[in-house]
Each structure stands twice: as C-alpha cells, then as structure tokens.
Amino acid sequence: MGMYCFGIDVGGTTVKCGLFKIDGTLVEKWEITTHSENSGERILPDVAQAILDKCQTTGIPLNQVSGVGVGVPGPVKADGTLDCAVNLHWGYKNIVKELEDILHVPVKAANDANVAALGEMWKGGGTGANNMIMVTLGTGVGGGIIVDGKIVAGSHGAGGEIGHAHVEDNMVEPCNCGNRGCLEQFASATGIARMAREELNASQEPSLLRQGNVSAKTVFDAYKEKDDLATRVVERFGNYLGTALACFSVVVDPDVIVLGGGVSRAGDVLIDCVGKYYREDAFQGCKDTQLVLARLGNDAGIYGAAKLIVS
C-alpha cells in the first residue's frame, strides 16, 4: 500500500483536491475549475491530469499512491456509478472506471455530502465515532449517514438525503425535489431567510432584521441580540431540525450528530437551540447523544474522499 492518497471533492464550479498521507495528514490542497460544458466530459480527465501533475511536481511516483477518492454532487451508488448529476451536467457516469482507466490506481467514489460526513468522522467534529449522522445546512440541506464506519449509500444512492424528509403537511410551495414540506424548506439558509421574510411581512413588529438584508446569518445575529422576531424564526428552525434529527436517530442510533454547512457558523447557539428540540423528541436511549459542530469546513469533502481509500 502506498504512503499517499488523493481526496477529490467535485463541485459545480470548482474541484477541491487534496494530497494526503494515508494517516490523514494533509500534505497539500488546491483547486481546479469545473468545466461542466459539453455534458461535463472534461471534468474527470481534468481531475486525472491534476493528480498526474501533482505527482510529477512533488516527485511522488504513482506506485506510492494508494488510491483516489472522489466525492460527487449526485446519487452515487455503492459501485461508484451514478445515473445523473445535475450540477455537473452529467448523465450516467462510471466514475471509478473512467478514472482508473487513466490513472491505473484504485478509485472509489461516493456522494459529496456522504463523503463530507466521513471526513468529519475521520478528522473533524465526529472524530472517534463509528456511527454518525451529519447534516449540512447550506443553500440546501444535505446529509450523510455513517454506520459502523461506512457510508450508507442506499439502494438508489439516496442514503443520507435527509434534507428531503417530510416535516410539514401545510407547506404550499414546492421543494426543489418536487415534494412539499421537506426539511430543506425550513432548515436551510434559504429556508431560514424565507421564514424570516414571512414573519417580517406578517406584521409591523420592530426587528433588527428590518435594517438590512435578510439571510440566515443576519437572522442568527439578531437572535444573539435577543430580537423577538428572529427568536421565533430560529426556534421554528430548531424545532423542525431537532425533531427530524430525533426521528433519524431512532433509525440508526448514532454516537454523535454533526452539524455543518454555512448555517453552522452560527456556532454554539445553533447546537443549544437544535439540541433542546432534539432532546424533547428523542427516544430515551438516544437523548444524551451529542450534537456537535463540524470542524473541517470546506475541507470535509477532501478528507472524506481520502478516507474512502484508507478505510
């Protein structure tokens, strides 16, 4: 087994790349542009070239590379194929085969949110855990489930798609997925801002949020200032998310629940608020399960992708 591995996190605009030692030490990280034109046909060849270039400049021969792990924004199945990745303009793609044919080292691929969860378990907020739920609160709500140290990819690559759990019967607007009342519509940055705008429009109640733009960040900032309107929005968010996490925890009963994504920059108040509702609804055996903040930020994907290789 080689001393090194690569962790690759393919996003819609950039590909994050990491060269790691197999003990998880990050040697070097960098980014390349995602060329999604022409059905994204250049994306994987560009990744392969970036790896070959890095091997050359660092003087690491390919036979010292244990493998390449890749996280992709789409429903990657356990065999490393997917049928569609909208953000990359991909239809069916055999990620593993395409990269192995160029690189001749072992390749593994998985969904990017699942890979980020694996990264947080390896070197981040979930270090030491073996069973974990990670929820990523960004523009949308992503998730990753780890059972017995391994990603739960699911039968259709939909394992950990917890942003699309149904949490509200009375939602009129559709979610991006086509359903109505998904967790993502209330627990994402977008959802928090929408709930705040709804509150602002519903009355003339004074609020710090009337002073500038309304975003998840300004809502949490106002919450920290004990703004009444912002407090109602954050409590509503916390109730949806805490209750949903309590439901997920009776499914897999994790060691730890990790909260990441842009919204998690709100910090400990996020943990306190979501944790309060989580414990209200969690099954006895799971009530003490810790909620913690993610620690790797945007690097979670490259760490987790590398971990695909060394696990």
Next chain:
Amino acid sequence: MGMYCFGIDVGGTTVKCGLFKIDGTLVEKWEITTHSENSGERILPDVAQAILDKCQTTGIPLNQVSGVGVGVPGPVKADGTLDCAVNLHWGYKNIVKELEDILHVPVKAANDANVAALGEMWKGGGTGANNMIMVTLGTGVGGGIIVDGKIVAGSHGAGGEIGHAHVEDNMVEPCNCGNRGCLEQFASATGIARMAREELNASQEPSLLRQGNVSAKTVFDAYKEKDDLATRVVERFGNYLGTALACFSVVVDPDVIVLGGGVSRAGDVLIDCVGKYYREDAFQGCKDTQLVLARLGNDAGIYGAAKLIVS
C-alpha cells in the same frame, strides 16, 4: 463450520427455539416457557439446556453446531450485552458470555425486532434485499434496520426503534416511552383501536364498529366494507405510517420495506393504504421502493437469530 445452528427468540412468556441447517432449512421448532422470576436468572440456562437436550435427541453432536443466535426484547448492543430487558426482568446481562460458558459454541445476540427483520430478509418478505426497513405493527410498533446485510444495532442498542419517531405535536397522552406523539401511538394495533374509539365518541355517525368490540382487526374489516368512520381511521393510520417510512427511507434508502406484526394480517389493503402516503412524501429516488408484507409470521425471530450465525 458445523452443518447446523440454533435460532432462539426469547419472549416474555415463551422462548421460541429453532434448529436449522446452515442453508436456512428449518429442521425443527419448539417452545419452552420463559421463567422470568428471580430477575430471569433461569432464562439463559434453560435455553442452553433446551439446546443440549435437542442435540441429544436428534443425535447432532455439538461440534456440528456452528453457533446459537439469540433475539432478546431489549436494547442489545453490538457486543451482545444489554443493560436492561424489562419483560425478562433482566438488568445488565452478557448474553453471549453466559451462553458460551455453558455451550462452548459461538453465540451471537441482538434485539428481537432487529432479528425478526434479518429473518424476513433471509427467508421472508425481503428475500434478496441487502438494505431493508422492517416495521412490526403489533401491540406496539417495533422495527429493524438492515444495512448491507447487517443489523443496525446503534450506539445504545436503539437502532430501528422506529416506533418512537415523533410524528404528532398535538398528542396529549404519553407513549410508553415517556415521550408524546410517537409513531407507536398511531400505527400500533392499540393506537388504531384508540383512534377508532375517539372517532366513535366524537359523533353519533353510524358505523359497523358500533356493533362489537373495537380492535385493529375490526377496524380493518370495516374498512374493507367501506365503512366511512373506519376509512378515516385507516387513512389517518396510513398517513402517519407512510410519512414516517418516507422519512426513514431518506436515511437508509432501502431496497424494500417490510410490514409485519398482527396488524399486517389486514393484507394487501394495508400495503395499498400505507404505500399511497409513502409515495406522496418519499424522495424521488425512493418513491418506487416496494412495500411488502412479512411472510414468516412468528417464525421471523428464530430465522433471523439463526442468520446471525451464518452471516
């Protein structure tokens, strides 16, 4: 590896025992009484004696026994210990060690609902699946989650305790677990009967259910006769259960969802009703996941316990 194994399903009143060939053929099944007096100290020695007796009467030497799998009504952890099993009057118990010390063959133990799920995957409604959710609709609501062919025991032995997912904010009565609004309060036989009694008390509306005792069975019988009141109760049940299953399916994305327990004797109408609400709320990738009836009835536990040994 021996040709035979035992599958043992320990219940509060009887212990179901099965002698199997390791290919899953049931050779013989029988029951012994569960002696739960004196903190249930006789239960495991009785099980061991039953196995030794069966080996003697069948002429199967212990060295032809690959092992003994045991399902227990309590939160069994991955190492085969549990801290408490109320129905057996057990406190802490190391099931594996206690039986191995007597029998000198490998022993594995797991939660009874999880073991039943494993049985249904091996030889029942989920045959051929590798990822499965099973829900057991009886006096309570139990569950078992299988990921990649293995039981998800969870960090506190609470994996698959899906009866205690929170599904209703407006429930006043407490669940047996102490929380309010658990799935079990609406999707169990007890919950269905309670919802029917509430409907009957709320008006003078004529209903077949006014003619005799009200139970999950009579509710489903009246539903099949297109009784309006029973239809409302069954639809409500189906909505709670279907929505909850859709939430669980974004966590583990199973190949198949198996419905068992006494309520599942209602048959195909159960699948149709629950499936309708499931598909309404399920994430796109999971909408076509099949819901099927359990097939092994009360034998699921002994099959699954045996499978612990041969997996």
